[in-house]
Amino acid sequence: MAGNYYLNLNSNLTPEQEAVLEDQRLISSLQAGEESAYEKLIERFQAPVYNLAYRLLNDQADASDVAQEVFLKIFRNVGSFRRESSLRTWVYRIAVNESHNRRRWLFRHRRGEMGIDETFEDSDCREKPLMDAGETPFDFTVNREAQVLLEEALAGINPVFRTALVLREIEDMSYEEIAEILEVSIGTVKSRIVRGREALRRNLATRLDPAPSLQLVPGTAK
Amino acid sequence: MIEDLNCNSVRSSLWDYAAGTLRDGERAGVTDHLQTCRDCDLRRAEVRSLRSGLAHLPEKALPSLLSTRLRVIASRERSRMLLRRDLSARLAELRRNAKLVFDNLLRPFAVPAMGGILASFFCIVMIVDTLHFHPEWQPDIPVSLFTGVTIDGLSPFSVNGPDVTLQLTVGPNGTVSDFELSGEGSATRTASPEEMKEIGNMVIFSTFTPATAFGQPVSGKIVVGSRHINIRG
Secondary structure, eight states: OTTOOOOOOOTTOOHHHHHHHHHHHHHHHHHHTOHHHHHHHHHHHHHHHHHHHHHHHOOHHHHHHHHHHHHHHHHHHGGGOOOSSOHHHHHHHHHHHHHHHHHHHHHHHOTTOOOSGGGOOOTTTSOOOOOOTTOOHHHHHHHHHHHHHHHHHHHTSOHHHHHHHIIIIISOOOHHHHHHHHTSOHHHHHHHHHHHHHHHHHHHHHHHSOOOSSOOOOOOOO | OOOOOOHHHHHHHHHHHHHTOSOHHHHHHHHHHHHHOHHHHHHHHHHHHHHHHHHTOOOOOOOTTHHHHHHHHHHHHHHHHHHHHOHHHHHHHHHHHHHHHHHHHHHHHHHHHHHHHHHHHHHHHHHHTTOOOOOOOOOOOOSSSEEOOEEEEOOSOOOOSSOEEEEEEEOTTSOEEEEEEESTTTTTOOOOHHHHHHHHHHHHTOEEEOEEETTEEEOEEEEEEEOOOOOOO
């Protein structure tokens, strides 16, 4: 509400409490229609939402569409946000739900279609890895290859398990937060994460140790 | 208390162990087991590497237009939200929307309609010059005046005898409904039966146009005289 004000009477707040208060202020400002709040929300969540959508969909255009849908829903529904969960959890829940909706839509409408993204060479759209300035070209190449392998392995696992795994291992969320986002029990979350990890490990093992197509058998020369 | 764990339970805890979220006793048990079991230790290294790899996956760069689009969405949604709050602003928005719909409905017709008007004007200008009007003027019938009885045609029968002057009463249908002698000496004079018959023939076989009042035929009177003209020779 526009009239809500939060007085910082206790300066001994923990960082978590500060973050919660900051979230509350941001929500109040959004509900009051303050322009700066909209800007702040975009600045804070555009990259996480886009990255989460990308991890769940493996497509830049789809992730971009989902990010727009997510923010549209946030702006339209922030007035009725009841603050029963944290802002971050709410935003992520919308992002996960929208990504799932998008995947279902893609499954129904895009089966058999061929994309042109693989050959698209727009430098603006290509991913820009965060490079360590001290990294040698060799290290960079090795790391890059490892990242590509890991991403492919991650993309290959069941979306249900992948969602839980991404939220836990990449977004660094607690089981409770993931349970809230996915609207399932903590036990289910743990189970999905364990199965996701196993699937990731298997996928990686398959990629790193493929069955040799040609075997050389040592023998004596005749 | 250090828990005694087997390989399976240790391996299932390795992710939480690497994340540092295990309880103290369980953590100590896992550490203890890892010091004695090389396979589990290798698995721990694998888990640590995987965790680190996942945590350090590069962030995807945002598409160049995404931020702009998000700001456009934000701006639009904000103004919409503010509009919804204020009744007068809401009414103004409704009015604008109605005007827009009206304009959108009419504009497609505006150009063809204007073209039609100009084309018809052009055609009329071209045609009018070639037309020749020959109006046949008819005597106008006055409709806002009183007109008197007029004689259309006199009877071919004349009255023999002395000159007579008659005042005829002509009905709305143009027929004579009454007549009386008038003129000099009419008060003392009486017409003979023969004379009355001749006067009757003259009146019956004459035709009249009745008097009119504001275009409607009404009864009227007219004075008719009969004079004898003697021509010698």
